[in-house]
Amino acid sequence: xxxxxxIFLVVxxxxxxxxxxxxxxxxxxxxxxxxxxxxxxxxxxxxxxEYESRSLKSNVLLLILIYVIAIILAxxxxxxxVS
Numbered sequence: 337x338x339x340x341x342x343i344f345l346v347v348x349x350x351x352x353x354x355x356x357x358x359x360x361x362x363x364x365x366x367x368x369x370x371x372x373x374x375x376x377x378x379x380x381x382x383x384x385x386e387y388e389s390r391s392l393k394s395n396v397l398l399l400i401l402i403y404v405i406a407i408i409l410a411x412x413x414x415x416x417x418v419s
Contacts (some may be wrong), residue, residue, distance in 0.1 A: 341417050345410055352406040359398055 370383060 341413055348406050352402050355402045359395055
């Protein structure tokens with residue numbers, strides 16, 4: 337393989353990993369905010385239901401988007417290199 341293609345794929349992997357960690361940090365920030373506000377069982381139950389309903393719409397969708405774009409770019413570059 338071309339060294340340029342390898343370098344691009346490594347950079348693409350690092351960007352995808354960085355964006356994944358960014359999404360993780362956003363969730364971690366929310367958890368710290370909830371801890372600072374104080375915890376009651378009713379609050380925990382409400383947050384749990386909110387997380388279950390919003391997680392699939394925001395976090396999982398964002399991660400799927402990140403990795404779909406990374407995979408598509410990698411495949412396109414590989415096909416371009418082979419042809």
